[in-house]
Amino acid sequence: MLRFLTIRLLRAALTIVLVVTFAFIVLRMSGDPALLIMSADAPPEAIAAFRKSWGLDAPLWVQYVNYFGAILHGDLGQSMRDGRGAVELVAERIPATLALTIPALVLKIGLGIPAGIFAALHRNSFIDRAVMFAAVAGFTVPSFVLGLLLVLVFAVQLGWLPSGGQESWRHAILPIVTLGAGGAAVLARFTRSAMLEVLGQSYIRTASAKGVPWMSVVRNHALPNAAIPTVTIVGFMVGSLLAGAVVVESVFSWPGVGRLLVVAVANRDLAVVQCILLVVAVTMVTANIVVDLLYGFLDPRLRAGVKA
Amino acid sequence: MSTALAALPATTRKPRATVPPMVAFALCWIAAMLAVAATVQWIAPYSYTALDLRARLHPPVFMGGDWRHILGTDELGRDVLARLLYSIRLSLLIAFGATLIGAALGTLLGFLAAHLRGLVEQVVLALADFQASMPFLILALSVLAFFGTSLTLLICLLGLHGWERYARISRGLAISAGAQGYAAAVRQLGASPWRVYGRHVLPNIASTLIVSMTLAFPEIILLESGLSFLGLGVQPPETSLGNMVGYAREYLTRAPWILLSPAMVIVMTTLSVSMLGDWLRDKLDPTLR
Numbered sequence: 268m269l270r271f272l273t274i275r276l277l278r279a280a281l282t283i284v285l286v287v288t289f290a291f292i293v294l295r296m297s298g299d300p301a302l303l304i305m306s307a308d309a310p311p312e313a314i315a316a317f318r319k320s321w322g323l324d325a326p327l328w329v330q331y332v333n334y335f336g337a338i339l340h341g342d343l344g345q346s347m348r349d350g351r352g353a354v355e356l357v358a359e360r361i362p363a364t365l366a367l368t369i370p371a372l373v374l375k376i377g378l379g380i381p382a383g384i385f386a387a388l389h390r391n392s393f394i395d396r397a398v399m400f401a402a403v404a405g406f407t408v409p410s411f412v413l414g415l416l417l418v419l420v421f422a423v424q425l426g427w428l429p430s431g432g433q434e435s436w437r438h439a440i441l442p443i444v445t446l447g448a449g450g451a452a453v454l455a456r457f458t459r460s461a462m463l464e465v466l467g468q469s470y471i472r473t474a475s476a477k478g479v480p481w482m483s484v485v486r487n488h489a490l491p492n493a494a495i496p497t498v499t500i501v502g503f504m505v506g507s508l509l510a511g512a513v514v515v516e517s518v519f520s521w522p523g524v525g526r527l528l529v530v531a532v533a534n535r536d537l538a539v540v541q542c543i544l545l546v547v548a549v550t551m552v553t554a555n556i557v558v559d560l561l562y563g564f565l566d567p568r569l570r571a572g573v574k575a
Numbered sequence: 576m577s578t579a580l581a582a583l584p585a586t587t588r589k590p591r592a593t594v595p596p597m598v599a600f601a602l603c604w605i606a607a608m609l610a611v612a613a614t615v616q617w618i619a620p621y622s623y624t625a626l627d628l629r630a631r632l633h634p635p636v637f638m639g640g641d642w643r644h645i646l647g648t649d650e651l652g653r654d655v656l657a658r659l660l661y662s663i664r665l666s667l668l669i670a671f672g673a674t675l676i677g678a679a680l681g682t683l684l685g686f687l688a689a690h691l692r693g694l695v696e697q698v699v700l701a702l703a704d705f706q707a708s709m710p711f712l713i714l715a716l717s718v719l720a721f722f723g724t725s726l727t728l729l730i731c732l733l734g735l736h737g738w739e740r741y742a743r744i745s746r747g748l749a750i751s752a753g754a755q756g757y758a759a760a761v762r763q764l765g766a767s768p769w770r771v772y773g774r775h776v777l778p779n780i781a782s783t784l785i786v787s788m789t790l791a792f793p794e795i796i797l798l799e800s801g802l803s804f805l806g807l808g809v810q811p812p813e814t815s816l817g818n819m820v821g822y823a824r825e826y827l828t829r830a831p832w833i834l835l836s837p838a839m840v841i842v843m844t845t846l847s848v849s850m851l852g853d854w855l856r857d858k859l860d861p862t863l864r
Binding site: 278281282289290293404410412415416418419423430507511513531536537543547548552555 | 801817845853
């Protein structure tokens with residue numbers, strides 16, 4: 268178990284290093300930030316001073332080491348636009364994003380998993396087809412289309428709910444429904460195929476053949492085995508709590524991390540983009556580790572560190 | 576139990592299975608979209624940049640407009656139908672290009688990993704893990720932040736989406752093909768690795784790869800339209816489906832028709848390709864289910 272955990276943590280660290288390196292390489296390949304921020308006809312002294320203040324005059328490997336060192340000290344630089352700390356800028360947006368993504372996650376799990384299980388247990392029934400059709404539709408309707416259609420119906424036509432902004436809890440309803448519906452569809456599809464896979468296994472037939480009631484077979488044999496692939500996708504959803512609402516936040520003008528990212532990308536505010544990239548990577552990696560630990564809990568075969 | 580039925584050998588099927596009506600409809604829709612993309616310069620009623628300033632925000636026929644602008648016009652008096660047809664071409668072009676790049680890159684890396692093993696394989700697998708563990712939209716947005724937006728960059732960037740799936744599939748299948756004898760036999764006869772993988776392994780795993788491509792295609796359309804919607808994908812004056820929806824948002828209350836037609840095309844196209852992909856997967860490759 269300890270060995271498994273160590274390897275897992277090392278791989279997680281490797282992923283973070285890859286993300287940081289990716290950010291660094293892309294940053295340095297993209298041209299001279301000094302010329303991007305200051306206009307090309309700025310006086311050479313001003314450009315040199317800018318380079319010096321951002322450490323852009325050192326050799327590349329020194330910049331890379333410095334960059335790493337700064338990150339380890341929690342210094343992710345300042346927004347090149349208004350000079351405030353990137354970490355501070357991102358941190359103040361996080362609560363707004365979580366206010367959308369956590370209720371949406373609850374909606375996804377509460378709707379998607381039961382629908383998927385039910386569809387699998389009643390395969391080829393009318394309800395199965397209806398669930399699958401809804402699931403495919405939920406996957407193929409992009410969130411911005413769904414969001415705008417909801418706005419069109421509930422805000423413009425009926426006037427029940429506001430179309431955007433963040434003044435009250437009523438403003439959160441449409442974005443949460445938009446986020447939750449798409450995710451629930453994905454989850455229902457995954458759960459259904461995981462359940463079908465498990466229900467086709469010989470141990471299910473054995474359990475039924477020896478006379479175990481069907482509901483107990485499902486509860487004690489099918490559900491725990493189908494949980495493993497489902498936990499993977501839920502883990503991915505938990506990991507993208509911060510990053511999963513980029514488009515929806517833009518549709519509803521919700522001032523969260525995703526909106527900040529889009530604005531920073533459009534303004535080429537590199538420090539903020541890197542900070543978000545890193546925060547998202549750390550969340551993702553942490554969620555993946557938790558999922559791996561859950562595997563050990565769900566599947567005794569993996570507990571001894573033996574890969575099945 | 577219905578699962579027992581599914582486990583029956585395939586020989587009990589009818590010799591010529593019919594195409595389900597939904598799939599037939601999906602095929603028709605895809606054919607129509609391809610036809611539009613191929614012939615847009617002849618069938619579009621106007622150029623996608625042509626302005627008709629006296630008919631700005633003109634409603635479509637079914638909302639009280641007239642036949643000059645069947646689907647209405649936008650805020651600059653540009654014909655929505657013409658823009659829609661050109662958008663279909665650009666969005667399909669990007670999605671096709673990106674899908675092919677992703678499949679080619681992933682398959683090549685997968686074969687390299689299977690052939691060379693050792694360090695190369697570990698590096699490919701680590702990169703695949705990295706790619707799979709990060710939300711692609713965030714990676715794409717960071718690259719766009721640094722490089723700005725251009726059509727070539729957009730296609731290449733979307734081509735990187737999903738390469739890791741092809742890499743994993745082709746690596747796994749190539750390794751098991753190597754153990755199956757036919758690949759070993761060709762190698763014993765002195766064939767080069769290019770010949771072994773290109774002429775013998777690739778045709779054997781092609782159906783699985785094609786199914787993966789049909790499943791990746793709608794995801795790429797959605798990504799492109801999402802990025803364009805955010806204003807970070809296709810740039811004006813070029814027009815794509817997502818880009819049209821993005822601009823339509825400003826006129827949601829006054830001119831909802833600008834939104835509806837591109838939104839419907841996105842949904843119908845991704846739905847059709849997904850249904851086709853699911854059907855192909857069930858037909859060609861039961862292992863992917």
